[in-house]
């Protein structure tokens with residue numbers, strides 16, 4: 001079934017070379033495919049050139065898509081990094097909350113300890129403002 005095909009690096013069953021199988025019908029690598037074609041019809045130069053051009057165009061498009069995807073991944077990583085560092089609580093407010101929550105002010109209460117621990121973790125995640 002063509003719709004379940006996943007493009008992936010594949011070992012050519014003819015020569016053992018690894019090639020990128022980007023279509024279900026491509027069972028063998030391009031050099032083997034061209035060699036077979038040439039063997040069948042030695043005068044089919046036009047077809048071979050066409051196949052090469054098409055293959056090169058496909059590879060270039062794949063490289064462009066890969067580049068775009070890598071850029072997207074980088075941008076998302078930066079976004080994630082920034083999101084992880086932000087609590088949405090201003091540093092001054094965070095400081096005030098830590099003071100107010102401190103277990104010493106609440107008879108060593110477990111709830112105060114839990115809240116303080118959490119607030120301290122938020123403070124430590126804040127980006128360094130130099």
Ligand SMILES: [Zn+2]
Pocket residue numbers: 012013014015016017028029030031032033
């Ligand atoms: Zn091959």
